[in-house]
Amino acid sequence: MSVFFYGFLFGKENPDAFLIVTKSKKLKNKFMYIENINSPADVKKLSLAELEVLGEEMRHFLLKKLSEHGGHIGPNLGMVEATIALHYVFDSPTDKFVFDVSHQSYAHKMLTGRKDGFLNPKSYDEISGYSCPAESEHDFFEIGHTSTSISLATGLAKARDVKGDDGNVIAIIGDGSLSGGEAFEGLNNAAELNSNFIIVFNDNEMSIAENHGGMYRNLKELRDSKGSCSNNLFKAMGMDYVYVEEGNDVAVLIDAFRKVKDIDRPIVVHIHTLKGKGYAFAEQNKEAWHWGFPFNLETGESSVQPGGPDDDYACFTAGYLLRLMRLRENLVVLTAGTPTVGGFTPDKRAEAGSRFVDVGIAEEHAAAMASGLAKAGCVPVWPVYGTFIQRAYDQISQDICINKSPVVMLVFCASVYGMNDVTHLGLYDIPLLSNIPNLVYLAPTSKNDYFAMLEWAVRQKDYPVAIRVPGNGMVRLQEFPDADYDYRCYKMRKKGSRVAVLALGSFFQLGEGVVDGLKDALGIEATLINPRFITGLDADMLERLKSNHEVVVTLEDGILDGGFGEKIARFYGPSAMKVLCFGIKKAFYDRYDVNELLKDNHLTVPQIVDDVKQILEQSAC
């Protein structure tokens, strides 16, 4: 299963809700239309009444697949009618659609030759959860991060104009994505195109969780006044503007899109849709149904139970931080639109009150605000996905690290065991973060390590600290680790000779296996080290290893380039010590099988033992 998500799924409630779609009489008939849609041309052949039935069919299959497979639920259900209308009016791929973050692109996939990925369970995995040019000429980009659609689309439009080509360019973006600054950069620049450019602004009144920010008051004004209020964010950004209240009415949408088709200037079409439309559970608890694991269609119950504090780092983190908030009045937890990454489900957010700040999808702002909080004496803690922290590199470097602001960043899903869609990989954070000066990047190997590191991080004032939350499940040790992290000491876990294994973070358990394997296969009592620090070498310990070791093995759960092992290789470069670095080869991977990826990268115990054996044999020659 593809593990694509923006927020964990917790707290599905309301067992009294009923299934709107499956109660529909129309769907008791044989499916007539969706089975015959092989391209947008087939959509154009249907009558208005038939298009409405098509919508119900699509919603039925969307729900069936999502309940069996998981995926983005709410945003896709809300965009069924608009997607039908877009393909009815415009001529894809001559007219080009760019779906922001792809959370609302499933209906588009169903209408562009990829219906089997929804109708046929055997084909579910054949299409990705994101727009994908490899699948279809109707997709132009791999997109999985928010707020980029307008900018990408302005590139398409500018190229059209430069080359003298024809066609409409249409960016489809939701109200949640609008909080990301790049969307404004895009709006500001789109308004300067003196040519066709259409932004379909899909306003379902929700981000992943609730929306946050002043502009949402203007969006409400616009909805309440049916787009007629005098103050208008889009017009203020220089765009032309129309409002469509009935964002789930195919006929109204067709009419609206026809009016802007082939327009000679940039325009925003603001459509008001219902997130989760057609599935009562999803309509009523929009956050819980933004994305979901497989679930029971009748009851809404998830097939995957959320973890507790003893088996889930997110849940443990929220519990820890909430307890700490009671003791320390200056602790503030931040999120950039993904509150549940650190376990802050709605109930826990309510408990934290004003000490929990959701800035919306705005990682740059989150990083800079955290720096401000730290400078003014607060302890800011920012739980964040590894794939999204890269959206704030400059702010982490400039605002946090140059300023030595003691911000605590908890980096989740930074692991080969994290999300496996190409846009959401957790393999690049070590080169990204660990090469920024002043930052202390810690790699816990267990719950005990993690707790001790958190304790140290929130109590010190000297460093920006990031903690790489293990991605390989929660390991608990009997032994309690030292909590002194302000000197750069690795932890010697087993003293041996000949071979030393530096097993970083979530690959520590792999290191234990390698040490056992070396004993079994070669009779070597190898040394095992928990480096704890991704940043900063323990030069003393590394130096001491030279006296009775021939080979140092490094293991890291991420790409090798720019990572931890290369620093060890540089350290030993001028010496006789042999260094073998194990990790993932630098590349983008899509929906990989984790065991295959590990095997392809020589990351199994037998492979590593064998590689070490070869080096030892070469040295002996």
Added chain:
Amino acid sequence: MSVFFYGFLFGKENPDAFLIVTKSKKLKNKFMYIENINSPADVKKLSLAELEVLGEEMRHFLLKKLSEHGGHIGPNLGMVEATIALHYVFDSPTDKFVFDVSHQSYAHKMLTGRKDGFLNPKSYDEISGYSCPAESEHDFFEIGHTSTSISLATGLAKARDVKGDDGNVIAIIGDGSLSGGEAFEGLNNAAELNSNFIIVFNDNEMSIAENHGGMYRNLKELRDSKGSCSNNLFKAMGMDYVYVEEGNDVAVLIDAFRKVKDIDRPIVVHIHTLKGKGYAFAEQNKEAWHWGFPFNLETGESSVQPGGPDDDYACFTAGYLLRLMRLRENLVVLTAGTPTVGGFTPDKRAEAGSRFVDVGIAEEHAAAMASGLAKAGCVPVWPVYGTFIQRAYDQISQDICINKSPVVMLVFCASVYGMNDVTHLGLYDIPLLSNIPNLVYLAPTSKNDYFAMLEWAVRQKDYPVAIRVPGNGMVRLQEFPDADYDYRCYKMRKKGSRVAVLALGSFFQLGEGVVDGLKDALGIEATLINPRFITGLDADMLERLKSNHEVVVTLEDGILDGGFGEKIARFYGPSAMKVLCFGIKKAFYDRYDVNELLKDNHLTVPQIVDDVKQILEQSAC
């Protein structure tokens, strides 16, 4: 001299202009006020008439220092009155100012105990060109990148509220900086603070160059209507709003700031100022006078002559791209608010017409738009400073590299010889860019290399390419290098034995020196290699070196962590080859002396030769 800038200085014109300030009668008197300003408390003691004289004195000394020392001219001249009024009304540091990008912070420095840095030429270098907490309790952050002030200030405001502290929080941001998305993320979130928060929006109708984007039409409407037009960007973002037309009138500004002092909600005070105010050259040619090298105060002539295509990579680049535009209709050059980085002075922008796109200070948008252009068949070329490319890491990774869009990025000032202010260092781009999959990062060593790489980059369609423009001046070779860059081959420049020197990019000439030094000192005929590729190892050549070399030396013009040398060290990790990596130690440096920094990092020929000698002696033991 501190080399801080945002855009080179070209095209100072209008020799008929006269110096407003130095003709002022008032300044023929003995300076009375500025000499006695040791803190903001001293500002508050003056009468309105005295404050006006103070402003003229400050402007006089600003101009005197800038003409002798260089620095940001236009933005600081425009903010003199507003800064006086801010310090007159508010109580810094209890009330906290955050100056965006610091381009307009000089007057603030003059009034907060740092006047000597402007009045006394011997002290000019004692204060930085940016806000600096190490200098004064009135500065809270080191800031040199744009669009962050609102976000940083929301952190200060939130901390105040959480801790129950008092005081106003004031972010000062210019209209140019507003095009950066983070400023909107900040506005959106600031509007949610239910407490005091003041944004002084300094509208001087300019960015570094002219402004670009739809929102600037609304700002014009606001100015034209004196803030009364119905459509209002700031109100649409949820902010309260007031307009002040007389942004260079101390009395009016004092009145305006008094009205918002201690306000209980977020508000924008939109002040209309004149960039370059008080210096006719700067008022009339705002772009040329945004930042400048030292200049003749009477004539406006710069003390530094702009380079030509034979000695300046920027000028050469613009010339090359303009010629190519005539041949290829699909070439588009982009900039994010710094058009002159690639040599596009106003005349060259006019020549390029619509094929030159300035998106404003909006690096994220620039990267994504470039991807869109490439996907639709254009050849987008983006000249960009190394320090600013880090603002678009996520877009380079996601939108460009995952999508394999053949975008060409020209990375300027990425070198120890580049800008030396802590916020503008060019030392971190190799770890940042070279560890992103799919990207080809090239390091030319000469004008010839650069030209060949450019030629290849704009003609291929397979890779996103970045070229690290040499920072050590333009070197021209007799020999013309190969232009085949689509296989990963290093260039063997001199075949030798025992020691191989891999001298990357702008450190190639250092490598030549090392090879000479090894011969002189040790009689060794060392091998010299121009790696050309920062990304991708030439494994064949590296493998062949094993047969008759004992030591490989890597030289790179940037930090060592995550860089080029470490990849070489990893390659040779399992072998007997010794590797010595030379580069800069990971740290932030501020206003360094380049020769001292090189020496501190063992980057002189004698030091490197000596280090190699030691290794060879150890191996011999």
